[in-house]
Amino acid sequence: GRACLSHGEPRARHGRGEGEEEEGCYWLYPGHIPTSPLQKALLAAGSAFMALSDPYRHDMVAVLGETTGCLALPNLRDKMKHHPEGYRILQERPRIRLSTLDMARLRGLPDGTLGREYVRFLEDNKVSPDTRMPPKFVDDEELAYVIQRYREVHDLMHTLLGMPTNMLGEVVVKWFEAIQTGLPMCVLGAAFGPVHLSARKLQVLATELVPWAVRSARNASCILNVYYEQRWEQAVESLREEIGIFPPP
Amino acid sequence: AAGLCPCRALLTGRSGALRAFCGSVRGLAAAPETHFGFQTVTEEERREKIYKVFESVAKKYDVMNDSMTLGIHRVWKDILVHKMNPSPGTLLLDVAGGTGDIAFRFINYVRSVRKHQLQQKLKHHQNLSWQEISESYQEDKSKSLGDSQVVVCDINKEMLKVGKQKAQHLGYSEGLSWVLGNAEELPFDDDQFDVYTIAFGIRNVTRIDLALQEAYRVLKPGGRFLCLEFSHVNNPLLSRLYDLYSFQVIPVLGEVIAGDWKSYQYLVESIRRFPAQEEFTAMIEDAGFFKVDYQNLNWGIVAIHSGFKL
Numbered sequence: 001g002r003a004c005l006s007h008g009e010p011r012a013r014h015g016r017g018e019g020e021e022e023e024g025c026y027w028l029y030p031g032h033i034p035t036s037p038l039q040k041a042l043l044a045a046g047s048a049f050m051a052l053s054d055p056y057r058h059d060m061v062a063v064l065g066e067t068t069g070c071l072a073l074p075n076l077r078d079k080m081k082h083h084p085e086g087y088r089i090l091q092e093r094p095r096i097r098l099s100t101l102d103m104a105r106l107r108g109l110p111d112g113t114l115g116r117e118y119v120r121f122l123e124d125n126k127v128s129p130d131t132r133m134p135p136k137f138v139d140d141e142e143l144a145y146v147i148q149r150y151r152e153v154h155d156l157m158h159t160l161l162g163m164p165t166n167m168l169g170e171v172v173v174k175w176f177e178a179i180q181t182g183l184p185m186c187v188l189g190a191a192f193g194p195v196h197l198s199a200r201k202l203q204v205l206a207t208e209l210v211p212w213a214v215r216s217a218r219n220a221s222c223i224l225n226v227y228y229e230q231r232w233e234q235a236v237e238s239l240r241e242e243i244g245i246f247p248p249p
Numbered sequence: 250a251a252g253l254c255p256c257r258a259l260l261t262g263r264s265g266a267l268r269a270f271c272g273s274v275r276g277l278a279a280a281p282e283t284h285f286g287f288q289t290v291t292e293e294e295r296r297e298k299i300y301k302v303f304e305s306v307a308k309k310y311d312v313m314n315d316s317m318t319l320g321i322h323r324v325w326k327d328i329l330v331h332k333m334n335p336s337p338g339t340l341l342l343d344v345a346g347g348t349g350d351i352a353f354r355f356i357n358y359v360r361s362v363r364k365h366q367l368q369q370k371l372k373h374h375q376n377l378s379w380q381e382i383s384e385s386y387q388e389d390k391s392k393s394l395g396d397s398q399v400v401v402c403d404i405n406k407e408m409l410k411v412g413k414q415k416a417q418h419l420g421y422s423e424g425l426s427w428v429l430g431n432a433e434e435l436p437f438d439d440d441q442f443d444v445y446t447i448a449f450g451i452r453n454v455t456r457i458d459l460a461l462q463e464a465y466r467v468l469k470p471g472g473r474f475l476c477l478e479f480s481h482v483n484n485p486l487l488s489r490l491y492d493l494y495s496f497q498v499i500p501v502l503g504e505v506i507a508g509d510w511k512s513y514q515y516l517v518e519s520i521r522r523f524p525a526q527e528e529f530t531a532m533i534e535d536a537g538f539f540k541v542d543y544q545n546l547n548w549g550i551v552a553i554h555s556g557f558k559l
Contacts, residue, residue, distance in 0.1 A: 033510055033511075036497065038497050039497055039500070039501055042497065042498060042501040043501050043504060043505070046501055046502070046504075046505035047504075047505055049505075050505050050506075057508075059508050060505065063504065063505075136510070
């Protein structure tokens with residue numbers, strides 16, 4: 001459903017019984033902040049600027065994705081709806097979080113399986129799936145889930161592409177995601193991310209990594225249509241082949 | 250929208266259920282209701298929420314003030330201290346003084362007044378002996394503030410922390426003290442201070458009437474009450490532009506600069522909720538102050554209210 005947008009008019013709303021409403025209208029999901037088109041535009045500009053000048057502001061990258069995704073997100077959602085596995089994901093709404101993952105079991109899986117390699121990736125790079133920002137500015141509850149799913153699947157992308165979480169690895173994943181999802185935030189990240197890289201890395205990026213990422217992204221089926229949680233035992237290589245990602249250089 | 254109701258009731262969980270429980274336990278007498286921005290909440294909830302807002306914004310408070318007002322808040326605060334025109338020996342209580350902006354300006358002002366006084370004194374005593382001159386220089390150093398003092402009182406630990414750090418960083422130590430306290434119930438005796446200021450703080454107080462009574466209580470007879478606060482813009486065109494800026498731009502600034510939309514949404518809503526100039530004047534008079542009047546700055550975006558305890 002769509003939210004009506006706040007115009008900042010004073011309206012005393014009764015909190016009792018219905019709980020507190022954060023804005024001029026109903027929020028559609030916990031953490032939702034309805035915004036006007038002007039606010040979205042300002043947020044998009046502000047977050048783009050902030051994300052570029054301070055790459056550690058991951059929250060700004062997230063906000064940029066939400067405020068510019070109005071075309072790409074419905075597109076992704078439709079791709080998911082028309083695919084049996086994607087459709088199931090939209091129905092069941094699985095979440096990738098430390099509380100829902102059985103880390104011990106995944107660690108115990110054989111080497112080369114998705115589960116084992118994913119845990120290895122998390123540990124090697126010292127990251128956790130729980131640091132993903134929940135969406136705030138998406139005005140549709142289903143699309144909010146789609147962007148949340150995209151964020152939570154990001155680490156699995158790293159695993160499947162074999163890319164670490166340094167600047168170079170992130171840029172490569174962004175190129176892949178830009179073509180796969182069409183999210184403007186990914187496109188901007190792919191285009192401007194390399195700004196922070198050295199000349200040598202830029203060369204590797206341009207000659208080997210990006211062409212491979214682009215070829216794989218074009219060839220692969222939609223990465224949001226894979227029910228990863230049901231494929232932990234599958235070998236990474238076999239999953240790559242199934243999706244259509246070429247082996248990393 | 251109707252279908253969302255049960256979902257929302259579940260999601261609001263704790264606070265909604267707690268309030269319902271408290272309501273039923275207290276039977277007929279429900280907790281006094283007030284506002285938090287545009288929401289309706291109990292007084293206790295409001296105090297808690299406001300505490301959390303300032304805990305969250307403390308570190309970026311100054312940066313945000315500069316961004317939101319394009320630095321103009323500095324001018325407003327300068328005008329307040331100029332209006333106060335403190336002379337050396339003044340004892341100032343700055344309530345909700347958090348990050349110290351008024352306190353530091355007070356100290357600077359008093360220092361420069363004192364310096365000017367001493368310069369004037371020296372000019373009139375051209376035939377002093379070397380002994381007398383060196384004595385007067387020593388006096389300067391030890392009494393650069395001339396016994397003036399400012400007590401900064403704030404209810405929020407984080408804001409005080411930021412204020413103390415700033416003071417250290419900027420080199421303010423003499424004549425300055427920091428007290429954790431509630432404007433509605435000040436930890437000071439009666440008739441203590443020459444001037445009481447509250448800058449951009451009183452709209453966050455839950456019981457403004459109590460704060461005004463406390464202000465009256467702790468001031469000496471002859472003492473002055475000064476309040477710098479956002480107020481109401483009468484001019485319709487300007488009011489529309491101001492609203493547009495407040496509601497469309499400020500929360501975005503809050504999100505982009507401080508990663509905190511909600512606190513800044515609260516801030517702009519609380520400005521709309523605060524009584525207008527005349528109504529606030531009446532409230533100050535009710536607390537016992539005389540010769541109460543106000544001065545609009547920037548067409549009423551901000552107003553300085555002043556009153557005297559006789």
